[in-house]
Amino acid sequence: MYxxxxxxxxxxxxxxxEEKAGLNYELAQKWELAEECWRRIPRWDKIALCCEKQGDQxxxxxxxxxxxxxNKLKAANLLRRTGRWKQAAGVLTGIKDK
Numbered sequence: 001m002y003x004x005x006x007x008x009x010x011x012x013x014x015x016x017x018e019e020k021a022g023l024n025y026e027l028a029q030k031w032e033l034a035e036e037c038w039r040r041i042p043r044w045d046k047i048a049l050c051c052e053k054q055g056d057q058x059x060x061x062x063x064x065x066x067x068x069x070x071n072k073l074k075a076a077n078l079l080r081r082t083g084r085w086k087q088a089a090g091v092l093t094g095i096k097d098k
Contacts, residue, residue: 002028006037022046029053044069052078067091 006024009017022037026046035050048065051058059082066075072091079088090096 003030006030006033010037019043026050042068045071048074056082 002024006021006028009021009024014020018037018040022034022041022043025031025034025037031050031053035047035054038046038050044065048062048069048071051062051065059078063075063078066072066078076088076091079085079091
């Protein structure tokens with residue numbers, strides 16, 4: 001039902017069609033399609049969430065999206081969760097990893 005609603009939204013001419021479709025794809029748990037919608041706007045927080053939902057293969061994109069959204073803590077937590085402690089500390093302190 002939500003998938004079909006998202007498809008209908010994308011066929012409309014309204015200004016917010018990507019946002020409405022993205023929300024419906026999220027409800028349908030079609031994370032890759034939702035990510036595509038959010039990238040067109042761009043809504044970095046939504047992109048990050050969709051990437052996280054897609055698993056380990058998209059974790060680097062999720063980290064990048066959280067940084068673009070201005071959320072260093074979420075990016076650092078993902079880095080920490082993937083064992084990249086030094087990078088996580090660098091994100092939080094602003095010190096570049098060498």
